[in-house]
Amino acid sequence: MTPRGTHSMTTTTEIERKYDVDRQLRLPDLLQIPGVAGLEFPGTVTLVAVYFDTETMNLAQNRIVLRRREGGGDAGWHIKLPAREGRTEMQWPLDVETGSGSGIDLDDSTGPGEAIDGGATDVPGRVLDPIRTIVRDRPLTPLARITTIRTTVLLLNDEGDAVAEIADDDVSASDMRGGVFRKWREWEVELFSAAPDSRKARTALLDAVEAALRAxxxxxxxxxxxxxxxxxxxxxxxxxxxxPRTTKRAEPHAGSAASVVATLRELGARLLEADPRVRAEEPKGLRTMTATVQRLQSVLAVYRRLFERDTIEALRADLDVVGSALEAAAHAEARAGRVQKSLDHLAEPLRDEAAETRLLAETRADSLTAHAELRRMLTSRPYFGLLDRLDVFLLHPAVTPETYETAAREVTKSLGRGGRRLRESTDVALAARASAAGAVPTTPGESSALAGIDTVAAALREVHTAARRLRHAAEAVTPAADGGKKYRRLAAAAKKVEKALDAHGDDREFSVYVTGAATRAHAAGEATFVYGVLATRAEVEHDDVLADMRGEVKHIDRLSHKL
Structure with missing residues (x-):
């Protein structure tokens, strides 16, 4: 039906029905179908399609079709995905560019920008992007070759627009793995862009056509x-x-190990959904995937004692690599956006063309570099290995025998440790801030704590990490059903601290970047006044965010003790 396009790819919703017919059968009088005012006969074409899948049929398992088709008006690469109504069809031209960094990095056996070997024909990396999390690094090979001699007729409405197409297909198919040849004839009815807007009306149209064909x-x-x-x-x-058939899982009890596992499974599914959105550079795709990986990291870190140590440590190490690449790209993208916004808000007397050119060029280049590195990581063997290990873990969570019977108690203890870590890191950060401001430590303990802190910013990052982990851990044991209010209160309080430090950290990072850019501008003989204005504004925007932090953290500590 209505197509949408991006990066030489178009997306349509395909709504169709198929019918088996004998060879001698002829189409009925289609003008008797309600809503059909005219017919158009485009003619006959020959379509030749090769279908691909992995050796273990991973695409078929997920009801996904991947093919390369020649002939007709939609020749190209096609992916068909399940949808709520009909199927979603994604299409690329036959000569689609592979795309920067879209090949899989398999120990350098496939370089950046190359395609995966699909046997007789290589599958372009751009085509594989939407299904990378399913195919991963598994080889794709031809599955079948289907030749269709298609004669079509268009059903037109009163305005002369096509509401549907009926295709009379004479099909010859070769099973390229099983060596079996099959032939059949079928009629295919597909709705076109002028079809009714409502699902009920579309169904009524298809039913009317079906009645005529069955007659x-x-x-x-x-x-x-x-x-x-x-x-x-x-x-x-x-x-x-x-x-294997699985029974519907009961709603996990708030604060139980089952609620932790349910959250991990939900996050695993969300990760697979976000991956193709990042590759397609969809708005908010990067933010969603970054947040999902951060949640996985937090939940596995706080509740690591619930599971077998080696399994969890391996997953955490892999997630750290993925998380670092995602956060680098997200930060670079956010910085480029903030530079543009900050420059747009400068009063006219402050505008400096050289400064604007430098800042925009640098941040855009940094963003492109970070995204290229992210794409390389997302097409690497270690990343696909992580997805494989995560699949196994989420299917059979490695709960240790020692914690199986006392898992609910361990959840409470884990959250308590998370609250204690937040309190201690806050004490250190506030002491570091006081020291940086010239205050004298009041106790030897504070002095020794400060010895390991290089900067206030580093200490505040520790607080931010602790708050984020605690929030994610509390949310992980809060089911959707009633109950778990104490966990929701804890999560909300931790989120408040996390968000305040997010803003403070972003301002600090932006100020540091602008100051560095000013140094480079000065070395090039350029004026630096604008850089000073931008850096100062960033510094003062959330400078008072730490004023009430100790009180907020004490409140969180009290909540964690009530679990």
């Missing part, structure tokens, strides 16, 4: 997808071993 002798197809029928199945899911 002529057609029968609803036993196989929804041509590729399934080419391989001798009625559905894609029949091509793979059936998954």
């Amino acid at each position: 002529a002798g057609a029968q609803p197809s036993t196989s929804i997808a041509k590729i399934a029928r080419a391989l001798g199945a009625d559905a894609l899911t029949e091509l793979t071993p059936s998954a």
Whole structure:
């Protein structure tokens, strides 16, 4: 139906029905269908499509189709995904560019920008981006070759616009792995852009067309997808071993280990959903994936004692690598956006073309570099290895025998340790700030604590990390159902501290960057007044954010003791 396009890719919603027909069958009088005022006959074309999948049929398991088709008006690379109504079809031209860094980095066997070897034809990296988390680093090879001789007729409304297309398909299919050749004929009815706006009306139109076709002798197809029928199945899911049936999980009790596991599973699913959005450079995609990885890191860090140590430590190490690349790209992107916004808000007398050019060029270059590094990481073997290990862990969480019976108690103890870490890191940060301001430490303990702190900023980052971990850990044991109010209160209080430090840290980081840019500008003989204005504004914007931090943290400490 209505297409949307980006990066030479278009996305459409495909709503269709298929029918099995005998070879001698002819189409009925289509003008008798309600809402059809005219017909158009585009003619006959030959379509040749090669379908791809991994050896273990990972795409079929997820009801996804990947093909390269020649012939007709939509020749190109196609991916079909399940949708709430019909299917979502993504399409790229046959000569689609691979895209910078879109090849998989397999110990340098595939360089950046190359495609994955799909046997007779390579699958471009840009095409694979939406399904990377499913394919990962597994080889893609041809699954079947389907040749379709298609004769079409368009059903037109009163305005002469096409509401649907009926395709009369003579299909020949070669199972390239099983060595079986199959032939059949089918009619395919697909809605077009002028189809009714409401789902109810669309269904009524399809029902009316179906009534006419069935009256002529057609029968609803036993196989929804041509590729399934080419391989001798009625559905894609029949091509793979059936998954064990699982019963619906009961709502976990607030504060239990089950609630921690449920949260981890939800975050794992969210990570797989966010990945293709980042690759497609969708708005908020990077922010969503960064936040998801941070939550996974926090929950595994706080509740690490619930699970087998080696498993958790390996996951945490892998997530640190992914998180660092995501945060670097997110920070670079945010800095570029802040520079643009700050310059836009400068009064005209303060405008400096050289300063604007330098700041915009530097931040944009930094953002491009960070995103390129992120894409390289997201197409690397270690990243796909992390996804594989995360799959196994989330399917069978490695809960230790020692904590299985006392897991709920361990949850409470973990949150208590998180609250204590936040309190201690806050004490150190405030003491460091007082020392930097010229105050004299009041106790030897404060003095020894300050010895390991290089800067106030480093100490505040520790507080921010502690607050974020505590918030995520409290949210992880708060089910959607009633109950768990004490955990929600704890999460809300920790979030307040986290968000305040977010703003303070962003201001500090921006001020440091602008000061560095001023140094580079001065070395190049450029004026630096504008840099000073921007740095000063950033410093004072949230300078008072720490005033009530000790009180907020004491409140959090009291809440954690009431669990």
